[in-house]
Amino acid sequence: MAGEDSSVPGREVEGLEREKKLHQYLTMLESGDLNARWRAADALGELGDSRAVQPLIGALDDEYVDVRWKAAKALGLIDGREPVLPLIQGLEDDSPWVRAGAAWALGKIGDPRAVEPLIRLLDDTKPRVRRMAAWALGKIGNPRAREPLVRLLGDADRDVRLAGRQALDEIGTEREIPSI
Numbered sequence: 686m687a688g689e690d691s692s693v694p695g696r697e698v699e700g701l702e703r704e705k706k707l708h709q710y711l712t713m714l715e716s717g718d719l720n721a722r723w724r725a726a727d728a729l730g731e732l733g734d735s736r737a738v739q740p741l742i743g744a745l746d747d748e749y750v751d752v753r754w755k756a757a758k759a760l761g762l763i764d765g766r767e768p769v770l771p772l773i774q775g776l777e778d779d780s781p782w783v784r785a786g787a788a789w790a791l792g793k794i795g796d797p798r799a800v801e802p803l804i805r806l807l808d809d810t811k812p813r814v815r816r817m818a819a820w821a822l823g824k825i826g827n828p829r830a831r832e833p834l835v836r837l838l839g840d841a842d843r844d845v846r847l848a849g850r851q852a853l854d855e856i857g858t859e860r861e862i863p864s865i
Contacts (some may be wrong), residue, residue, distance in 0.1 A: 707734050714740050730759025738763055742771045745787075751779040757783055761790025769796045776802050783810040788814065792821025800827045807833050810824040812842035820844065823852025831856060 710732065713725035726744055729737040737759070744756035757775050760768040768790070775787030788806060791799040799821065806818035819837055822836040830852070837849030 693732040700789035703734075707732060709737065711737065711740055714744055719749050719752065722747065722749070723755045726752055726755035726759050730762040733763050735763055735765055738765060738767050742768055745771050745775050745783075750782055753778060753780065754786040754814055755791070757786035757790050761786075761793035766794065766796055769858070771793060772800055773802045776806055781809070781814050784809065784811070784814045785817040788817040788821045792817075793863060796826050797827055800825055800829050804830055804833045807837060812840075814843050815840065815842070815845045816848040819848035819852045823848075823855035826856050828856060831858060 706728070710725040710728045713721040714729065716722060716725075722744065726741060729741060740854065741756045741760050741763070744752050747753050753775070757772060760772060772787045772790050772794075776784055776791075778784050778787065784806065788803060791803060803818045803822050803825070803861075807815055807822075809815050809818065815837065819834060822834060834849045834853050834856070838846055838853075840846050840849065
């Protein structure tokens with residue numbers, strides 16, 4: 686009929702479904718089942734609801750690497766600065782997967798408080814972690830990262846060198862940087 690907004694009931698149903706999923710995933714995140722927890726962390730990131738931030742921050746302390754890694758990545762998908770400090774702590778996790786996930790999330794968030802901790806991560810023993818730290822520094826774009834990133838151009842790992850170069854290109858440089 687003319688004048689009726691037929692999309693409103695559809696939006697209500699969509700909103701109810703979203704609420705139902707949010708609560709289902711939050712319950713799964715607290716479950717004793719490892720697979721349910723990492724799947725929930727992953728799904729909560731995709732859902733992007735800020736009400737999941739605190740539970741995901743809590744999941745950064747999960748005993749299982751998969752849950753911590755997925756929680757870190759999920760926090761990077763949810764817009765906000767609240768998880769920055771817990772993610773910075775995640776850069777010191779025993780697992781390289783969690784360190785890389787936390788670096789990725791910090792790069793997505795773009796908070797300048799992460800610059801110094803990410804610079805320290807450029808010395809990590811794992812190439813994937815160094816590469817992700819370089820990527821994150823490029824996304825944040827703080828000029829403080831220039832010189833540490835220049836040092837990466839001599840890294841033994843080709844992908845790390847490329848990530849360092851790309852980060853320098855994103856930040857911009859005041860001088861000519863040698864090609865790698």
